[in-house]
Amino acid sequence: MNHNYLKSKLFLKFTGSYLLILLIPLVLVIVFIYRNATDNLQKEIENSHFNQLTQIKTVVDGRMDDLRDMASRMSYDDRLAHYRILDPYESRDAIAALNSYKSSNSIVENIFLYYHHDPNIYSNHGMYSLDVFRSSFQFGSWKNDELVTALNTSKFPSIRLTNMLNQNSSLEQNVLTYILPIIPNSSDPYGSVMYLIKEKELAHLIDSVLGNYRGLTYIFDNHGRVLSYSGHGDTASQQDIQQLSELPPGIHSLPINNEEHSVISVTSDINGWSYVTLMASNQFFSSVLNVRSFIIILFIVIAIVGTAIALLFARMQYLPIAELVRFTNKKTDTPASGNELEYIRTTLQQYSSKIDLQEPYARNHVLSMLLKHGYAQMMTPEIFDTFHLHFDQSHHFVMMMGWDDLEQQHLQARQEVHRKLAYLEFPALAAQVYGVELPQLDQLALIVSLQLEDDETLAAQIVHIVDAIREYTLGMIDIHPMIGVGKCYESTQQLNQSFIEACSAFELRKSTEHGTTVYFEKLSSTHDQTVLLPSSELLKLAQSLKQGNFEVAKQIILTAIHGLENKQRSTLLMRCVLFDLLNIMLKAAVELQMDNMLQYAPPHFMNGPVNLIEQNFCRLAAQICTQVEQTHKKEEHSLMDHIVAFIDQHYVDHSLSLESVSAAFTISPSHLSRSFKDKVGINFVQYIWQKRLDKVKEQLVITSDPLKDIIQRVGYLDTPNFIRKFKKETGYTPGQYRQMNSNHPNTEPNDTV
Structure with missing residues (x-):
C-alpha cells in the first residue's frame, strides 16, 4: 500500500512536534538576542543622552554664570553709574557699555538696567521712561506693573518664561526674563539687571549639543516651571510635565501620552534647574534595523533547515507505525482512518480480546x-x-x-x-x-x-x-x-x-x-x-x-x-x-x-x-488407524453440520453460548470451538454475530419496527453495544443504514435507545 505521509495527521503531528521542539528554543533565543541588542543599544543611547544632557547643563550653567558675572561687573562699571547715566552727554557711553555687555553673550537678546525708584529704565538700545517701557513691551500674563515691582524689590536672582510682544516688531515670542539684583548677593541692592533671553536661542543651544536627537527636551527651574522646550513630536500633558519636573536625576522609564518613554533627568547643583529628555522606547527597536534584518534572515534559514530535519525525523519515527498500519490492514477488513495510533490500539485491543477468548482453546489444542x-x-x-x-x-x-x-x-x-x-x-x-x-x-x-x-x-x-x-x-x-x-x-x-x-x-x-x-x-x-x-x-x-x-x-x-x-x-x-x-x-x-x-x-x-511379519502387523495397524481417523472426520463433519443447523435455528436465543451448545451435543467446549472453526472458517462467536447482524439488516430494510425491538428479537440484549459494533462493521449506524436502504421513504434515522 502506497502511503502518502503528508495526508497522515499523525505524521503531520510528529512534524509539528519536532518543529515546536526546534522553533520554540529558536524563537526564545532570537527574542533574547534581539532584546539584548535593543537593551544594550538603549543603554548606549541613554548613556549618550545622559552625557549630552550633562553637557547641556554645563553649557547653560556656564552661560548663566556669565550673566551673573556680567551683572557683577556692571555694578562696578563707572560708565553705568547712576549719575553718569542721568548725564545727557555721558549716557551714550552707558548705552555703549550695555551694548558691549549684550554682545559678549550670544543668548541675550536685550539688557535692561534699572535703578530703584527711577522713572526711567535703560537698555542697550537707549533709555525708556517707565510709561514708554510699559507701552512698548508687553510681557503676556506678567503685567508691567508686576514687572516694575519685581525690578524694585528683587533681592535674589529670578527667572521667568513669558510671551513678549514688542510694538516695534509686532511679533510675539517666548522669552526668558532673568532679573539679577545689583550689587549681586547684597542684602540691600540699589538696582536690577534684566536679561531678555529668547527661548528659541536656548532651544538652539540644546539642539546643537543633542544633534539629531528625536525626542523632547525640557528645562525646569527650581520651582518646576518650564523654562525651555525643544524637540520633535507631541508635547507632554500638563500632568506629565509636572511628573517630569519632580523626577530625581537618573534614567527612568515612564508612560507619556500612553506610550512608554525613556526619560533622562539631570539637576544643576548651581541653580537647581532640571534638564529632562524623553524618547519613545520603540525608537530603540527601530534603531536596530540591521540586527533585526540579520535575525530575520537567520530565523528563515534555520526554520527551512529545521523543517527539512523535522520532516526527516518525523518520517523516521512514522515509518514503523506505517508498517504496523500496513500489517494491520492486511489482518482486518476495516481500513485505517483517523489517528493511526488509535487505529493500531483499537485493532490490538480487538486482537487481544480475540486472543484472550481463544487462548484457552489454543492451549488445550x-x-x-x-x-x-x-x-x-x-x-x-x-x-x-x-x-x-x-x-x-x-x-x-x-x-x-x-x-x-x-x-x-x-x-x-x-x-x-x-x-x-x-x-x-x-x-x-x-x-x-x-x-x-x-x-x-x-x-x-x-x-x-x-x-x-x-x-x-x-x-x-x-x-x-x-x-x-x-x-x-x-x-x-x-x-x-x-x-x-x-x-x-x-x-x-x-x-x-x-x-x-x-x-x-x-x-x-x-x-x-x-x-x-x-x-x-x-x-x-x-x-x-x-x-x-x-x-x-x-x-x-x-x-x-x-x-x-x-x-x-x-x-x-x-x-x-x-x-x-x-x-x-x-x-x-x-x-x-x-x-x-x-x-x-x-x-x-x-x-x-x-x-x-x-x-x-x-x-x-x-x-x-x-x-516381514512386523511389516504385516504394522500395515494392518496403520489401516485400522487410518479408517479410525477417517471415521472420526466423517462423524466430526456430520456433527458440525448438525451443530451449524442447530445454531441457524436457535441463534435468536440470547442464552445461546459455546457452553450451552457443547452441553446439548455432549462434547467439550474446547473441542467444539476448534472443530467449528475448522468446519465454518470463523469462530463460534463471530458466526452467531454475523447471523444476528444479517437478520437486523433484513429487518431494518423490510420493517419500520423500533430498533430496540429488532435487536432484541435477534437475541442481542445489549442494544448500545450492538449499535457500536454495527457501525464498526458497516460504517453506518442502524438508523442511517435503514434510511439508505429502507422501503419506507419517510423513515428518519433514529439510533436513540
Whole structure:
C-alpha cells in the first residue's frame, strides 16, 4: 500500500512536534538576542543622552554664570553709574557699555538696567521712561506693573518664561526674563539687571549639543516651571510635565501620552534647574534595523533547515507505525482512518480480546497434540512459553478422569472443575497439573509433572497426587470420579504412551465398579498365564487402535515381536503370541465396526521372516488407524453440520453460548470451538454475530419496527453495544443504514435507545 505521509495527521503531528521542539528554543533565543541588542543599544543611547544632557547643563550653567558675572561687573562699571547715566552727554557711553555687555553673550537678546525708584529704565538700545517701557513691551500674563515691582524689590536672582510682544516688531515670542539684583548677593541692592533671553536661542543651544536627537527636551527651574522646550513630536500633558519636573536625576522609564518613554533627568547643583529628555522606547527597536534584518534572515534559514530535519525525523519515527498500519490492514477488513495510533490500539485491543477468548482453546489444542504425539518437534519451547506450560520436572504421567451421566445441575460444576484444573499446583508434593479437555463432555485428561528425588518413593508419590486431585474435585462436584492412571515416564516424548495407558485403565475401570482408581502400572505387573503377552499391553494396543494412534500401536507391536525373538521362543509359542496380537487387533476393528479388516490379514499373514511379519502387523495397524481417523472426520463433519443447523435455528436465543451448545451435543467446549472453526472458517462467536447482524439488516430494510425491538428479537440484549459494533462493521449506524436502504421513504434515522 502506497502511503502518502503528508495526508497522515499523525505524521503531520510528529512534524509539528519536532518543529515546536526546534522553533520554540529558536524563537526564545532570537527574542533574547534581539532584546539584548535593543537593551544594550538603549543603554548606549541613554548613556549618550545622559552625557549630552550633562553637557547641556554645563553649557547653560556656564552661560548663566556669565550673566551673573556680567551683572557683577556692571555694578562696578563707572560708565553705568547712576549719575553718569542721568548725564545727557555721558549716557551714550552707558548705552555703549550695555551694548558691549549684550554682545559678549550670544543668548541675550536685550539688557535692561534699572535703578530703584527711577522713572526711567535703560537698555542697550537707549533709555525708556517707565510709561514708554510699559507701552512698548508687553510681557503676556506678567503685567508691567508686576514687572516694575519685581525690578524694585528683587533681592535674589529670578527667572521667568513669558510671551513678549514688542510694538516695534509686532511679533510675539517666548522669552526668558532673568532679573539679577545689583550689587549681586547684597542684602540691600540699589538696582536690577534684566536679561531678555529668547527661548528659541536656548532651544538652539540644546539642539546643537543633542544633534539629531528625536525626542523632547525640557528645562525646569527650581520651582518646576518650564523654562525651555525643544524637540520633535507631541508635547507632554500638563500632568506629565509636572511628573517630569519632580523626577530625581537618573534614567527612568515612564508612560507619556500612553506610550512608554525613556526619560533622562539631570539637576544643576548651581541653580537647581532640571534638564529632562524623553524618547519613545520603540525608537530603540527601530534603531536596530540591521540586527533585526540579520535575525530575520537567520530565523528563515534555520526554520527551512529545521523543517527539512523535522520532516526527516518525523518520517523516521512514522515509518514503523506505517508498517504496523500496513500489517494491520492486511489482518482486518476495516481500513485505517483517523489517528493511526488509535487505529493500531483499537485493532490490538480487538486482537487481544480475540486472543484472550481463544487462548484457552489454543492451549488445550497444544496439550491435546502433546497427548497424541508426545513432545513432537513442531512443539517448540516458544509455544509452551506462550501458554505458560513448563515441563522441566523430572517425571511425567497422564491420568484420565470422568463421570457417568452427570445430571443437569452438575454441568455448571463440571465446567468449574475444568476451569480450575486447567492449571493446578501442589507444592507439598512438588507436582504441577495441566488439565486437557477431551471431545467427550464428561471426561478430562490431566498431565502431571512431578519432581522426584528418590525412585523408591515414585509409586507412593503418584498415589498421593492422584488422591489430592480426587479430593480437590470432590470439593467442587460431590460425585466420585472414575480415574485411570498411566505409567510415569522421565521424558515428555512418552506422554502419548502414558495417555494411552491412562485411557486403557479408564476403559477397564468403566467396566467394573464406579468411583475408584485404576493404575495401569498395577495392571502390567499381573500376568495372564494363558498368554505370553501381558494383558495390559494387549489392552493398551486395543486402546491405541481405537484412538487411531498408530505411533503407540506400532511401538507396542514391535516391542512384542522383538521380545519374542530375543527370548528365542518356539515357533508354536510365537504363533500363539502373534495370534493374540492379531485377535486383539481384529477385535478392536470389529468394535469399531470395521468388518473388512480380515482382507488385510490373509493366510500367509504370519509366515515369513520376522521383519516381514512386523511389516504385516504394522500395515494392518496403520489401516485400522487410518479408517479410525477417517471415521472420526466423517462423524466430526456430520456433527458440525448438525451443530451449524442447530445454531441457524436457535441463534435468536440470547442464552445461546459455546457452553450451552457443547452441553446439548455432549462434547467439550474446547473441542467444539476448534472443530467449528475448522468446519465454518470463523469462530463460534463471530458466526452467531454475523447471523444476528444479517437478520437486523433484513429487518431494518423490510420493517419500520423500533430498533430496540429488532435487536432484541435477534437475541442481542445489549442494544448500545450492538449499535457500536454495527457501525464498526458497516460504517453506518442502524438508523442511517435503514434510511439508505429502507422501503419506507419517510423513515428518519433514529439510533436513540
